[in-house]
Amino acid sequence: MNIAETVAAGVAVLGRAHRSLRRRDISVPDAASPDHHRAVIDAMGEGVLVQDTEGRVVLTNSSARGLVGIEQEYGPATLPDGWSLVDAHGEPLSEDRFPGRRALRERRPVVGHVIGLRSTAGDIRWLEVSAHPITAAGGHQPYAVVSAIRDVTVQRQIEERLRMESRLLDSVGQAVVAWDNEGLITFINKAAEGLYGCTPATVLGTHIADTISPWIAPALLAEVIEAADAGRGWEGEIPIRRPDGSTIPIWTTNTPVFEGERLVGYTGVSVDISERKATDALIAHRACHDPLTDLPTRGALVGLIDGHLSSDSGSPPNLSLILVDIGPLDVQNDAFGHEFGDRIILRCAQSLVDAVHEGDSLARFSDHTFAVCCSHNSEESSSDTGGYGDRLRAGLARSFRLAGIDLHLQVSAAVVSTTAEARDAAELLRWADTALSRARRDGTTQVYDQTMRDELWRRVQLEILVNRVLDDGRVDLGYQPVVRLDDQQTVGAETLLRLIDAEGVAVPAREVIEAAERSGRIRELGDLILRTACTDAARWRRAAPEMAIWVAVNVSAAQLDDPKFSSLVTHVLDAAGLDPSALSLEITESALMRDPVRSAALLAELKVGGVTLCADDFGTGYSSLAQLKALPLDVLKIDRSFVEGLPENLEDVAIIQAIMALADALGLGAVAEGIESEAQLRQLLELGTACGQGWLWSGALSCAEFEARLSSEPMVRCRRPLAPDRSGLAGVSRS
Numbered sequence: 068m069n070i071a072e073t074v075a076a077g078v079a080v081l082g083r084a085h086r087s088l089r090r091r092d093i094s095v096p097d098a099a100s101p102d103h104h105r106a107v108i109d110a111m112g113e114g115v116l117v118q119d120t121e122g123r124v125v126l127t128n129s130s131a132r133g134l135v136g137i138e139q140e141y142g143p144a145t146l147p148d149g150w151s152l153v154d155a156h157g158e159p160l161s162e163d164r165f166p167g168r169r170a171l172r173e174r175r176p177v178v179g180h181v182i183g184l185r186s187t188a189g190d191i192r193w194l195e196v197s198a199h200p201i202t203a204a205g206g207h208q209p210y211a212v213v214s215a216i217r218d219v220t221v222q223r224q225i226e227e228r229l230r231m232e233s234r235l236l237d238s239v240g241q242a243v244v245a246w247d248n249e250g251l252i253t254f255i256n257k258a259a260e261g262l263y264g265c266t267p268a269t270v271l272g273t274h275i276a277d278t279i280s281p282w283i284a285p286a287l288l289a290e291v292i293e294a295a296d297a298g299r300g301w302e303g304e305i306p307i308r309r310p311d312g313s314t315i316p317i318w319t320t321n322t323p324v325f326e327g328e329r330l331v332g333y334t335g336v337s338v339d340i341s342e343r344k345a346t347d348a349l350i351a352h353r354a355c356h357d358p359l360t361d362l363p364t365r366g367a368l369v370g371l372i373d374g375h376l377s378s379d380s381g382s383p384p385n386l387s388l389i390l391v392d393i394g395p396l397d398v399q400n401d402a403f404g405h406e407f408g409d410r411i412i413l414r415c416a417q418s419l420v421d422a423v424h425e426g427d428s429l430a431r432f433s434d435h436t437f438a439v440c441c442s443h444n445s446e447e448s449s450s451d452t453g454g455y456g457d458r459l460r461a462g463l464a465r466s467f468r469l470a471g472i473d474l475h476l477q478v479s480a481a482v483v484s485t486t487a488e489a490r491d492a493a494e495l496l497r498w499a500d501t502a503l504s505r506a507r508r509d510g511t512t513q514v515y516d517q518t519m520r521d522e523l524w525r526r527v528q529l530e531i532l533v534n535r536v537l538d539d540g541r542v543d544l545g546y547q548p549v550v551r552l553d554d555q556q557t558v559g560a561e562t563l564l565r566l567i568d569a570e571g572v573a574v575p576a577r578e579v580i581e582a583a584e585r586s587g588r589i590r591e592l593g594d595l596i597l598r599t600a601c602t603d604a605a606r607w608r609r610a611a612p613e614m615a616i617w618v619a620v621n622v623s624a625a626q627l628d629d630p631k632f633s634s635l636v637t638h639v640l641d642a643a644g645l646d647p648s649a650l651s652l653e654i655t656e657s658a659l660m661r662d663p664v665r666s667a668a669l670l671a672e673l674k675v676g677g678v679t680l681c682a683d684d685f686g687t688g689y690s691s692l693a694q695l696k697a698l699p700l701d702v703l704k705i706d707r708s709f710v711e712g713l714p715e716n717l718e719d720v721a722i723i724q725a726i727m728a729l730a731d732a733l734g735l736g737a738v739a740e741g742i743e744s745e746a747q748l749r750q751l752l753e754l755g756t757a758c759g760q761g762w763l764w765s766g767a768l769s770c771a772e773f774e775a776r777l778s779s780e781p782m783v784r785c786r787r788p789l790a791p792d793r794s795g796l797a798g799v800s801r802s
Contacts, residue, residue: 117201118211118214120210120211120212122162122168149186154182154183155182166180170199181195181196236254240338241258245334251272252271252275253271284306291319295321300321316339318340319337360416362437375485388438392481393477393478418462419437424441426442453512456480456512456514463478464478483498498515498523526581530585536566536595541599544603545563545767546560548776549561549619549760552748557777557780558617559619560618560768562620564576593622606774607777620653624661633676636652651680651701656686659682663697671699679701679702681738682700684704684706707761713746736757737757738757738760739751742760
């Protein structure tokens with residue numbers, strides 16, 4: 068029974084009691100006396116307002132007068148000046164909509180009706196009114212109405228704040244669920260409804276554990292509930308099963324809520340991380356996969372190999388690595404564009420995908436190299452990995468047609484197997500690179516062995532040695548005397564590179580040059596040799612000016628590619644104080660023929676500078692007479708391979724005879740190298756060769772040793788110059 072009903076019943080009981088007492092001649096106040104009714108209703112905490120059918124106030128208590136602002140206790144119900152009544156939405160409330168009027172009109176109670184009392188300042192006091200009509204005993208027509216009034220302003224403010232908070236929580240993307248300290252769910256927002264597939268009607272008031280148990284795995288549920296029971300927060304990823312049967316990952320943060328030190332509940336905030344995980348997975352995939360072929364990258368391959376090598380299986384890993392190299396595609400890229408080169412790589416990648424064994428891992432190792440990691444779990448045994456590599460190489464080496472263009476790739480392969488000595492992927496890959504370098508030379512398949520590892524170590528040591536020499540700016544050179552064959556007078560010297568390794572062993576010049584090329588410092592090395600040789604030659608000429616000694620220096624292909632090489636030569640000669648006629652630049656036939664037009668232009672510049680130009684190792688290349696004629700050469704150097712067969716090998720005799728005839732016809736001098744016997748000397752003299760060098764006279768000498776040789780040598784008159792038109796290179800007689 069509500070307040071209005073209670074008051075109405077109380078009014079009726081008081082009336083009957085008073086009438087009964089008066090019939091028994093007991094003196095009591097009038098039952099309808101307002102004093103008696105006021106005494107009853109003033110004891111009530113809520114406002115009570117009794118009105119007749121005309122709306123006049125019959126009875127009020129102090130609470131009602133305070134709430135409504137009515138000053139009079141009886142008579143017309145009038146509000147303070149400027150005050151007005153509004154409905155629950157803040158709109159003006161007409162008199163016929165007053166709760167008391169409606170109760171009288173409809174002859175039924177109007178319960179829990181909210182109206183507002185707006186002051187002149189615009190503030191609204193919210194009141195909850197329940198009106199109950201009063202009907203005489205046995206009658207049907209109400210003669211009054213009693214209204215119970217309660218101030219709900221604070222409640223309305225709280226409700227409005229809660230609605231605002233609810234709207235705010237509904238607007239966020241995270242799912243929010245709240246439950247009290249007994250585990251009963253008290254709130255879920257719209258995002259939670261969508262994420263979990265539930266509604267407030269189905270979950271509010273239910274226990275959190277019962278509600279979420281169908282969604283998550285039992286072990287994870289136990290972990291979450293344990294943290295809640297202990298009053299701790301919890302955070303982590305939860306795979307949840309949705310009502311449609313799908314599973315999605317969410318990230319959940321459960322936070323305890325306290326009032327003071329008392330735990331009153333929890334708030335759980337969750338977000339669907341499916342897209343984030345998919346993005347993370349895509350980023351992770353792209354980080355370790357080649358964007359063109361979608362094959363694993365070198366980094367991914369390293370991780371795979373390290374994983375195999377660090378396995379705790381108790382036995383050495385049975386692993387092999389095959390590198391398949393299709394060679395640089397510079398020509399194809401330049402001729403048809405990089406997109407065409409990409410198509411070649413894609414075709415090769417697909418071919419390897421189809422060819423590798425199941426269980427093997429294929430990766431793109433570098434721009435034009437693929438790698439196959441074999442764990443030998445397939446039918447291919449480790450001993451047959453070399454044959455496996457051969458088959459992969461042969462599959463790519465076959466000619467094929469792409470976009471109407473016939474192609475043939477120079478494919479090579481390297482194979483290396485793990486042993487107990489393979490510490491990590493980096494070491495295994497170094498071994499594979501070493502074998503691949505050897506395989507690239509002739510387009511074969513090379514299986515790595517101990518000798519290759521020794522070669523790799525030596526290469527590394529040589530590169531360190533070369534870098535040290537270049538950083539110090541000092542190089543040790545040897546000089547092999549060049550003599551006139553008819554009188555064996557020293558006329559010049561060929562510069563030879565002499566480097567001593569850490570064990571005191573002389574390093575072959577070819578290996579030093581290869582190390583400088585690998586280090587990218589071959590041009591620096593050539594320039595340092597040129598400066599040192601010119602400085603030493605200037606020293607000899609100052610010591611024996613009458614001998615007019617010259618020095619020959621080999622020029623690398625890298626130096627020929629330097630557009631400033633001619634200027635460098637001039638600068639070096641000036642710095643050393645050496646006459647240009649005392650310098651002979653020896654250039655291999657193969658280097659000259661790489662770009663005959665460019666070579667001719669460079670040689671012309673050098674020729675203007677006054678130096679002598681010599682074609683080294685002549686006869687071993689593939690130059691034509693027309694190309695040779697176009698080059699401004701001074702000297703042909705006969706390769707030792709033709710000299711060593713003299714005098715028995717008639718073919719060598721014929722070749723040297725032809726070279727001499729060509730030199731005479733073109734007005735060039737000739738020098739033979741590799742002379743080691745008197746018989747070879749006599750044969751060369753018969754063929755008309757003017758100068759030569761070899762162990763018959765001397766090996767390479769230091770600068771000081773060569774100078775001492777010059778000072779101890781008797782002077783003889785020159786009878787055949789090295790170059791007919793270059794007297795500066797001829798021996799001269801003592802006067």
